[in-house]
Amino acid sequence: MEDLDGFLLWAVFISLAIISLAILGAFVRLIRGPSLPDRVIAIDLVAYLTMGFLATYSVLIQEETYIDVALVLGLLAFLGTVAFARYIERIHAEEETTEL
Amino acid sequence: MIYSLILQVATRLLIPLLLVFSVFMLLRGHSHPGGGFVGGLIAGSAFVLYAFSRGVGAARQVLRFEPQTLLGVGLACALGSGILALIQGEAFLTGLWADLYLPGGIHLYLGSTLIFDIGVFLVVIGTVVLMMFSVEERGPAVIPSRRNDTS
Numbered sequence: 153m154e155d156l157d158g159f160l161l162w163a164v165f166i167s168l169a170i171i172s173l174a175i176l177g178a179f180v181r182l183i184r185g186p187s188l189p190d191r192v193i194a195i196d197l198v199a200y201l202t203m204g205f206l207a208t209y210s211v212l213i214q215e216e217t218y219i220d221v222a223l224v225l226g227l228l229a230f231l232g233t234v235a236f237a238r239y240i241e242r243i244h245a246e247e248e249t250t251e252l
Numbered sequence: 253m254i255y256s257l258i259l260q261v262a263t264r265l266l267i268p269l270l271l272v273f274s275v276f277m278l279l280r281g282h283s284h285p286g287g288g289f290v291g292g293l294i295a296g297s298a299f300v301l302y303a304f305s306r307g308v309g310a311a312r313q314v315l316r317f318e319p320q321t322l323l324g325v326g327l328a329c330a331l332g333s334g335i336l337a338l339i340q341g342e343a344f345l346t347g348l349w350a351d352l353y354l355p356g357g358i359h360l361y362l363g364s365t366l367i368f369d370i371g372v373f374l375v376v377i378g379t380v381v382l383m384m385f386s387v388e389e390r391g392p393a394v395i396p397s398r399r400n401d402t403s
Contacts, residue, residue: 217285220277224294227270231297234259234304 156212164212171205192236199229255305263305270298278373279366288369292376299377300384308388311381319382326374333367 156164175198182194203222210218274295281287303311312318337346348364 220285223273224277224290227266227273227294228297230266231301231304234301238304 156214160211164208167208168205168212171201171208175201175205188240192233192240195236196229196233199225199232203229255307259305263301267298267302270294270301274298274373278369281369288372289376292373293380295373296377296380296384299381303381303384303388308385311385315381319378319385322374322378323382326371326376326378329371329374330368331371333364333371336364336367 178194178197178201182191182198185191185194203226206218206222206225210216210222274291274293276291277286277294278288278291281291299311299315302314315322334345337348338344340346340348342348345368350362351359353359
C-alpha cells in the first residue's frame, strides 16, 4: 500500500466505495426483483461488479493474481447467465405448448 | 430447441480461450493460485458451453471420450502418482522430483505432483460434463410428465 502515491490511493478507495454501493444496489434488485429475468440480470451485474472490485483491489494490494480470478469469474458468470436464459426459454416453451 | 446463432459465434471465440486458460491454470498451480481443480472447472465449462450452443450430442462428439472414461482415467492418474512413490520406498503420495537436462539446453524439473494434478483435472472435467449432460438430456423429458401432472 505504501507504493501507491496519494492521488492513486484516493482514486482506488473511492472506486472501491462506489463499486461496493453498486453491488449493494444490485443485491436490492436481486431480492425485490418482481420477475425472474430481473433477478438473473441482477446476479449477472453482481458478478461483473465483483470483477471490477477484484481488479481495483489488485491495484491496491499490488497482487496480480486477483486479475486471473476476475477473468475466471467473468467466464463462469457468462456461462451461468446462458444457463439461466435457457431455463427461462424452456419455461416459456412449456407455457406455449400447454396453451396450445 | 433452437440454438442461438449469437451464442454459437460467441462460443467459437470463447472455447479456445477457456481451454488454453485451463491448461495455464493447471500448470501454474504448483507455486501460484490455480491447480487441477480450477483448471478442470474451466475446461469443463468450455464443454458445457459447447453443449449449450450446439446440443449435447455435438458436445459428446467433440469430447470424444465418455465423461465416465475421463473420471476413471483421472482417478487412475491420481492413484498412479501415489503408487509411484510407494515403489520408490517413500510414503504414499510423496512428491518425487526429477531433474532432466534434454539436448538443446532445455532444463526440465518434473514432479509426480503434476501427474496427480492432471488426474484431478480429468476427474473435475468428467464430473462437471457428466452432471451438465445428464441435466440437459433429461430437461425436455421432464416437461411432458409435469404437464400430465397438472392437467
